[in-house]
Amino acid sequence: KAGVTQTPRYLIKTRGQQVTLSCSPISGHRSVSWYQQTPGQGLQFLFEYFSETQRNKGNFPGRFSGRQFSNSRSEMNVSTLELGDSALYLCASSFGSGVDEQYFGPGTRLTVT
Amino acid sequence: EDQVTQSPEALRLQEGESSSLNCSYTVSGLRGLFWYRQDPGKGPEFLFTLYSAGEEKEKERLKATLTKKESFLHITAPKPEDSATYLCAVRALDSNYQLIWGAGTKLIIKP
Numbered sequence: 001k002a003g004v005t006q007t008p009r010y011l012i013k014t015r016g017q018q019v020t021l022s023c024s025p026i027s028g029h030r031s032v033s034w035y036q037q038t039p040g041q042g043l044q045f046l047f048e049y050f051s052e053t054q055r056n057k058g059n060f061p062g063r064f065s066g067r068q069f070s071n072s073r074s075e076m077n078v079s080t081l082e083l084g085d086s087a088l089y090l091c092a093s094s095f096g097s098g099v100d101e102q103y104f105g106p107g108t109r110l111t112v113t
Numbered sequence: 114e115d116q117v118t119q120s121p122e123a124l125r126l127q128e129g130e131s132s133s134l135n136c137s138y139t140v141s142g143l144r145g146l147f148w149y150r151q152d153p154g155k156g157p158e159f160l161f162t163l164y165s166a167g168e169e170k171e172k173e174r175l176k177a178t179l180t181k182k183e184s185f186l187h188i189t190a191p192k193p194e195d196s197a198t199y200l201c202a203v204r205a206l207d208s209n210y211q212l213i214w215g216a217g218t219k220l221i222i223k224p
Contacts, residue, residue, distance in 0.1 A: 004156075031210075042216040043157075043200070056211045090156050098210045099145050099164070104156030 002027065004093050004105035012111045018079040021108045023091030025072050029103075031055075031096030032074040034066060037107075038087045049074055050096045078110075086112045115140045115205050119215035126222050129190050134218045136201030137183040144204040146184050147212070148177050151198045160186075160199075191222045 005024045013019050025032050033056075034046040045058035049068035066076040072093075078085055088109055092102035116139045126132055138146065145164050149157035161170040163179040170177045174195065176187040186199055201215040 033212075043214045045211065045214070048211065050210075056209055088154070092156075096210065098204065099162075101145075101147050101159050101162050102212065103159055104149075107154075107156050109154070 004091060004103055006089075006091050006105040006108050008108060009106065010109045010111075012113060013081050014113055015081055015083060017081050018077065019081060019110065020075055020077045021089055021091075021110075023074045023076075023093075023105060025074070025091075025093030026103055029093035029095055030072055031094045031102075032068055032072065033092045033094075033102060034074070034076050035090040035092065036060075036087045037090060043090070046076065055096075081112045083112050086110060115203070115208060115213050117201060117203050117213050117215040119199075119201050119218050121218060122216070123219040124221070126188075126191055126220070128192060128222055128224050131187070131189045131191070133188070134186040134199055134220070135183060136186070136215055138201075138203045138213075139182075140203055140205035140208075140213070142206035144206050144208070146179055147202045147204075148184070148186055149200040149202070151200055151217070157200055188220070191220075193222045193224050196220055196222045 031050045033048040036044045048056040052068045063079045068074045088107045090107045092104045094102045120135045148160040151157040161177040166181045198217045198219045200217045202212040
């Protein structure tokens with residue numbers, strides 16, 4: 001059974017640019033969550049999508065947005081990049097029942113210069 | 114406010130020296146508690162789910178236990194490859210499915 005995949009794995013962008021990250025969940029999973037992780041910081045929750053609808057949202061500015069497609073694949077977009085957006089962005093998928101665990105992808109390492 | 118606290122922040126052990134990591138939580142009602150292991154630069158790897166007080170789960174050198182206020186991850190006779198950051202997360206009944214994460218315990222096992 002294939003795991004969660006994320007593309008690209010590494011990305012270098014310049015301040016002011018925008019970026020789109022992609023996540024393909026485990027087959028059959030309907031929930032996709034996105035997290036930001038920086039050195040010394042724990043997992044910071046961005047948002048969760050379930051059946052194409054945003055079910056939860058963390059405390060991030062509106063520059064961070066996401067969406068989910070009918071096949072459960074998800075994308076997140078960051079506009080007007082800032083240096084502080086440099087981080088490991090993690091995607092996690094689950095069935096979304098409320099009692100099941102999340103499975104994480106390998107992450108996308110974003111560096112903003 | 115729902116909260117998850119992990120202790121200690123970091124733990125250094127000699128190979129073979131058993132110990133425990135703590136995850137204490139304050140939630141209105143527990144839907145599930147999850148343990149993960151994370152290696153540097155990688156996504157967290159799922160280890161265990163615990164649902165009710167008294168429940169225990171084991172996997173190789175790891176054993177997770179749950180009470181009404183906290184969970185322990187016991188590591189028996191650890192090896193250097195057990196070195197990682199261990200994360201705990203809780204899903205509360207009133208959290209609309211969202212996980213509340215602890216800051217993690219960084220475990221270093223010296224050979």
